[in-house]
Amino acid sequence: MDQVTSYNLSFSQLFHKAFLKREKQIFENGKNALRIFNGFTEGFPEISIDLYGRTLVIHSFNKTEGNAYPLSTAIGEDAANWIPDLKCILLKERFSKNPKKQQGTILFGNQPDVEIAEWDTRYKINLQLNRDCSFYLDSSLLRKWLLENAAGKRVFNTFAYTGSLGMAALAGNAKFVIQTDLNPHFLQIFSETAKINQIDPKRYRIIPGNFFRVASDLRQNNNLFDTVIIDPPFFSKTDDGIVDQLQNGIKLINKIRPLVAEGGNIITINNALFLSGKEYLAQLEKICTDSFVQIKDFIPVPTSFFGGEFNQEHMPADPAPFNHSTKIVILEVHRKDGRYE
Template sequence: MNDISATPVNVDALTAALQAALSARKHLLDQRHEMPLRLFNGFYEGFPNLVVDLYGRTLVLYNYAHKPSDADDALEAASEFFQYALPWLSAILVKARHGALEEEKKGRLLWGSGIDRRVRENGVAYAVDLRLNQDASFYLDTRHLREWAKDNLEGKTVLNTFAYTGSIGVAARAGGASRVVQLDLSRTFLNVAKESCTINGFPIDRLDYLAGDFFPRVSHLKRDGARFDCVFVDPPLYSKTRGGKVDLIEENHRILNKVRPLINDGGWLVTINNALFVSGGEYWQMLDSLCADGYLSVEATIPVPQDFIGFSETPAGVLPADPAPFNHATKIAILRVRRKDAMAKADTE
């Protein structure tokens, strides 16, 4: 793949790549211009320091160059291309992953005004704060998981751990979940989840928004005898707090075992691992080991949307680790849970 931080960008080649990527995704653009999409993934489509996402009418350009100024030509070319190709755009933000200032990482306005504050996906509205963090407050790679949550959790109780801005929990609520508990370390992030519920007309119970460390919060739920029909676990790659450590490379299984006692018999444990250097084979082996006792079984895997990765019309890059049997480094699996006490009771009846 070309490296736009190491050599001057070939503007004509980049423009051609952007055109090919947009053409492959044209069928996904909705008429109301509300659907969030990835329009260009340079890691897979030839220019690894540029990623382009669309949130409503706001375009977000991610600059991954280690020296951000090295990508200036690419950013200018991308901005000009999309202003022409998508004349209904209202604003363009640039986020520099290696920016010296926090403002550069969270996003500066490159063009336009009126940055979008909400998007709509699969009939559900979501609040977004595109300058909230280094990302854009809404994960595009879990679109199909939100669809699964909406389609499968009617009447169910749900715990969404490491919820961030709560989009998966909001999708579950939109599908008729009877209760959704959102758990995240940051109250600021959970406030975005509340805003999403408000714009959809969902009632808000402040007791269902748990701000705090995952480890003591989960322990407290266990002590209270809390049970859920579905628990989502989407932790960061690595974090360490006074309560415990999250390590998706070496100790992913510990987090999953931590929440298993909270899940009703016949319920689901949904696990997401986005560690780029953990292969799909390694992750599957970890899941196999968890299922060895017979109380967990892999029911399904959820693919990452094709627009997030790139289409066959565009050249694919090479990942640090092969994600197969998953289609991306964001590896999503749905596990069916059996409880030892329930199975023992069934054996005696």
């Protein structure tokens, strides 16, 4: 059976069911961004599909070079029928040996969308910047939390990537935001986002650099923050330190604790697929044995991102008590010295 026949028999119905679940969100606003099919949780792990404005992004996890095209063509035909104003279709091949194919090949249209809107805030995007899409859809409700809770706060956004979490804090009237990432090219997208939202440059600072070095410099200068966001890559190694979300994500929390003011928050995001929710909580509880760090809340992943129900068969680890393998926790921090300023 060829791929297109397989698509017609197995995938099309799954895709249409997923589309109907999200149809209201899709047509609410032509600038919305959301996942409209999650293969890992909706029964077809080879494919996930996002919509950024009116650009359809097909993520193929097929490990055979070239096999994604027939399937993606059929997907595009269905999507074009259901979303008549679709203007571009982009295929990203995660396991291709060609970096350009990982970043995305345009199958239809000319120019992918360069801007989306979420919670009444505008964001610049570059859908071919990287293997991903430069804007993480699974952290949508965290951006909403920042919009609602960042007013008057000093915020430090580490591993900021394109700075969407810091932008949400600024849109929520944060007093001041520092965005840091190793790659200055990624941070340039935040600069464009801040500009279209008319954010006063005096309210934020961009620091390209290594997390460990930047955090040490800020500590030596006695900086304190009300909110620190830790959203690291799954694994990274530099001369200054190692990031390993599966084995030692807690190390980053301990590194950043001295920068948190009395009563402040650390927002930690762990998206390790093979780390279960219970295992992650057990790691966090090791630093909550005294009264200085406490688990305050969880932030769920939007149900649109995974379809609202799990096909556990395709999940590497059970995320419970979280609703997805992207595990977002708000920690409340207290200091022995009680220092706020």
